[in-house]
Amino acid sequence: MNSYWNKLEQLREPTADNMTALGAWVHDEALPWLWSELAGVILEPKKKHPNATAQPAPAQLRPMQEKDAVRHGLFTSTVDRNNKRTEPAFYRAQLTMLDSEARRYCRSIDCFASERPVFAADASVHTVHLALLEMMGLAIVLLEDAAREVAQVPGYFAAFRRQHESPFEVFKGAEQIIYGTYSGMTHMDRAPYTAVAVLRTAVELRLRGAFGVSVLIDPTRPEDFVPIDMSSLFESIRKRQSDIDFSVDLHDVWKIYRWSNFYLHAGHRDYPWVAGFLLQYLRPLFSDHRTGPNGEWNIDGGIRMKRETWRAVRATLQSPSLNSTLAACHRPAYWSHLVIGI
Structure with a gap:
């Protein structure tokens, strides 16, 4: 757990080298680790046979099909939201979505590394690096939510997030859309939720x-x-x-x-x-x-x-x-x- 946070902190500066290293780490280490951790939270542990001398292999957890991720991972009412928060399938669906999007960013990073010259290179690094960094940080929030709601172990991953936008954030998100993030006419902070x-x-x-x-x-x-x-x-x-x-x-x-x-x-x-x-x-x-x-x-x-x-x-x-x-x-x-x- 500490090594995960330390790696994110180590790669926090949005440079081309850090972005390339981040993409490789996410693909090769971070995503497999997240699936392993989530399996430990939401899957029933296998019972040990009385005569067995070794621990059984840990259960495997894999991504859902896209349609199943949509059907299990979205809520459409307050009652639906409250029910889904306690369902293991909800967290598997969410990690399926994260896995898909993170790998999309990783492929983009691979293209960046092999493309010369790169159009608007600094803007590309800033956009892709910060988006992937933020997602991987909030992946720990997903694990914390699963630990609290499914395993009833609150605070295990010690991660939290703010769950509501302020009107100012929505306003500034609209400003980004109108003027462009790198126009110099608005801020460069990410506004990923306005797209909804x-x-x-x-x-x-x-x-x-x-x-x-x-x-x-x-x-x-x-x-x-x-x-x-x-x-x-x-x-x-x-x-x-x-x-x-x-x-x-x-x-x-x-x-x-x-x-x-x-x-x-x-x-x-x-x-x-x-x-x-x-x-x-x-x-x-x-x-x-x-x-x-x-x-x-x-x-x-x-x-x-x-x-x-x-x-x-x-x-x-x-x-x-x-x-x-x-x-x-x-x-x-x-x-x-x-x-x-x-």
């Missing part, structure tokens, strides 16, 4: 755009409209899910969307590796992995359906039950048009 709000917006726009729906309008008063909430849209899509080809499971997409509520409405910080993992998991939804005969790909190809299915989903949103709800809000009794998205 942007990712959520991308998901919402992707689903709305696929079905061309945004709001209901009254044809007699085109300036007056009622937004179509995402829950209604999801339910309409879900009813015809078998007729729609989603490159990412619809329920996983919806789970990710709902998970983002904790950050959007309460500034809750999940572990810093989660947003990056989810970005990669959702990638096929935004850039279809199926290429054409000449290698071309389609940014709209991640959701495919027949035209009649597309029309049926839209028609559901114009159902009498929805119209009566709108009428109760002092709207016309029948709203017949949908605003078509781009």
Whole structure:
């Protein structure tokens, strides 16, 4: 444990040499050690046979499949969050996400070491080095959380973190996005959690755009409209899910969307590796992995359906039950048009 912290401290300065050493250490030593430690926390120890003379081999713990990491590692309500905190699968899912993102950074470091010349070398070192360093430091928080919640051994790893953003941090994160981290017009500190709000917006726009729906309008008063909430849209899509080809499971997409509520409405910080993992998991939804005969790909190809299915989903949103709800809000009794998205 001490050697882990000492190594991070030794490599804290963001230099090219330290970044290269950090990548090698993470890949070869840190990640295997984290899996071994987590196994010791969340797995039931094997019982020793009465006649055995040696201790049994320690249990092995390996990464989950990506879809299982999403399904076990995200919570969508307070009750769900409280339940998952005590489940071993939650911590295995989180370490799966960390492992995936850390190895992504390690591959980037390998490319940096072999590429000459490197574009914006100092900025690359600062960005990649500090991100990986922070993740590996907070990996100990993950172990501490597992020890406290699963093994009931609080304080074993003596690690903690602040779990909520301040409004100023969110504001400065937006400033970074607008002006660029290295423009000299904002700070260079990392703001990894702000991306959750942007990712959520991308998901919402992707689903709305696929079905061309945004709001209901009254044809007699085109300036007056009622937004179509995402829950209604999801339910309409879900009813015809078998007729729609989603490159990412619809329920996983919806789970990710709902998970983002904790950050959007309460500034809750999940572990810093989660947003990056989810970005990669959702990638096929935004850039279809199926290429054409000449290698071309389609940014709209991640959701495919027949035209009649597309029309049926839209028609559901114009159902009498929805119209009566709108009428109760002092709207016309029948709203017949949908605003078509781009």
